[in-house]
Amino acid sequence: MESDLPKVIHHLREKPLILYVVDSLRKAGITDIIAVVGYKGEMVLDILDPGVRHVWQRQQLGTGHAVMQAEEALAGFDGTIIIACGDVPLIKPSTFENLIRESRDEKTKAVVLTMTLANPTGYGRIVKNETGEFIRIVEEKDAAPEQRLIKEVNTGTYAFDKAFLFEGLKKINTNNAQREYYLPDALNHVLASGYKVKTVMLDEPIEGSGVNTKNDLLAVESFLASN
Numbered sequence: 001m002e003s004d005l006p007k008v009i010h011h012l013r014e015k016p017l018i019l020y021v022v023d024s025l026r027k028a029g030i031t032d033i034i035a036v037v038g039y040k041g042e043m044v045l046d047i048l049d050p051g052v053r054h055v056w057q058r059q060q061l062g063t064g065h066a067v068m069q070a071e072e073a074l075a076g077f078d079g080t081i082i083i084a085c086g087d088v089p090l091i092k093p094s095t096f097e098n099l100i101r102e103s104r105d106e107k108t109k110a111v112v113l114t115m116t117l118a119n120p121t122g123y124g125r126i127v128k129n130e131t132g133e134f135i136r137i138v139e140e141k142d143a144a145p146e147q148r149l150i151k152e153v154n155t156g157t158y159a160f161d162k163a164f165l166f167e168g169l170k171k172i173n174t175n176n177a178q179r180e181y182y183l184p185d186a187l188n189h190v191l192a193s194g195y196k197v198k199t200v201m202l203d204e205p206i207e208g209s210g211v212n213t214k215n216d217l218l219a220v221e222s223f224l225a226s227n
Contacts, residue, residue, distance in 0.1 A: 001211075001212070001213065001214060001217075002214065004040075005040070005043065006039055006040045006041070006043055006044050007086075007087050007211065007212070008044060008086035008087050009043055009044055009047055010211070010217065012089055012211070012217060012220060012221060012224070013221065013224060016047050017086060017087055017089045017211055018035070018044065018047070018048070018086040018087075018089075019047065019048075020089035020090070021084050021085070021086055021088065021089060021091070022048070022052060024091055024092060024093050024096065025082065025084060025093075025096060027093035028082075028093040028094075028096035028097050028100075029097070030082060030096065031051075032053070032077070033051070033052045033053065034052070034053045034054065034055060034070050034073055034074070035048060035052050035053070035054045035055075035086070036054070036055055036056075036057050036066045036067070036069055036070060037054050037055070037056060037057065038056070038057040038058070038060050038066070039060065041054075041056060044086075053073060055069045055070050055072075055073050056069065057069045061174075061180055061181055062174070062178070062180025062181040062182055062183070063156070063180075063181070063182060063183035063184075064169055064172050064180070064181030064182050064183040064185060064186060065180070065181040066183075067083060067165070067169060067183055068166075068169050068181070071166050071169075074162060077162060078162055078163070079161075079162060080100055080103045080104075080159050080160065080161060080162070081159070081160050081161075081162050081165060082096055082099065082100070082157075082158070082159055082160075083156075083157065083158040083159075083160060083183070084096070084156075084157050085155075085156045085157065085210060087210050087211045087212070088155065088156065088157065088208060088209065088210050088211070089211065089220060090206060090207045090208075090209070090220055090223070090224075091113075091155075091157060091207055091208060092207060095113065095157075095200075095202065095207065098200055099111050099113060099157070099158070099159035099200060100159055102159065102198050102200055103159040103160075103161070103198075105196070105198070107195055107196050108195065108196045108197070108198050109160070109161040109164040109190040109193070109195040109196070109197070110158060110159065110160045110161065110164065110165075110187055110190045110195075110197045110198070111158065111159040111160075111197070111198045111199070111200055112126070112134065112137070112154060112155075112157075112158055112184075112187070112197060112198070112199050112200070113154075113155045113157040113158065113199075113200050113201075113202065113208060114126050114152050114153060114154060114155060114199045114200065114201045114202070114208075115152070115153060115155055115201060115202040115205040115207070115208040115209075116151045116152050116153070116201065116205060117151055117153055117205055118151070120140075120148075120150065120151055120152075120153045121140065122140060122212075123140065123153035123154060124137045124138060124139045124140065124153060124154040124184060125137065125138050125140070125143055125147050125148065125150040125152070125153055125154075126150065126152040126153060126154060126199060127147060127150065128152075128199075133196075134187075134191075134196075134197040134198065134199055135191075136184070136187065136188065136191075137154050137182075137184035137187065139176065139177070139178070139182060139184075141176075141177035141178055142176050142177050152199075152201065154184060155202070155208035155210075156183075156210065157208065158183075160186075161190075164186075164189060164190050164193065164195070165186060167189055168185075168186030168187065168188065168189030168190065169181075169183075169186050171185075171186070171188070171189050172185040172186055172188075173185075206219070206220065206223045
């Protein structure tokens with residue numbers, strides 16, 4: 001973003017990116033929201049209302065590590081956890097609701113929100129078997145050449161059974177190209193335990209697009225202006 005500000009507080013139409021996510025979650029009926037804050041986190045907390053709880057990620061060691069920081073805050077909760085990205089502002093309340101509905105299948109312990117991109121560069125690829133069942137997510141830096149051709153990608157948004165989420169996070173490691181704890185690796189625990197990981201694909205890929213650059217911000221602004 002060519003800025004020292006935390007990415008999630010950059011403005012989209014006079015409103016910080018993260019507030020779009022919080023508002024959408026609330027409209028989907030999700031009232032207990034926990035923000036994981038790190039780099040210049042005080043600035044993020046300044047724009048969040050008191051109804052949003054927070055935990056700190058003091059070291060940025062990957063998406064899995066970020067979610068690990070919320071385990072204690074969720075100690076009294078059992079059920080489905082929605083994991084959303086603060087820099088993906090266009091996900092609709094109905095999309096979050098759909099993830100929750102899909103997670104209610106007793107045989108399903110995680111649901112991944114996906115999208116199909118003509119140019120999937122930068123995104124984790126969704127690997128499926130010949131019958132279309134989810135196998136794993138491969139990050140681009142770890143992907144084989146044939147896997148990089150996959151157009152269905154991970155948006156970074158999930159519905160996850162709480163117990164399987166934190167059990168799975170305890171099993172992941174940093175044996176990857178970025179030396180980070182990847183949240184998608186926790187999905188392996190669901191499959192290894194004999195349960196399903198479902199995928200839900202967005203009709204409009206822009207809905208799941210993250211804002212990482214000024215051009216990305218212009219793209220989502222343009223979409224909002226035309227809708």
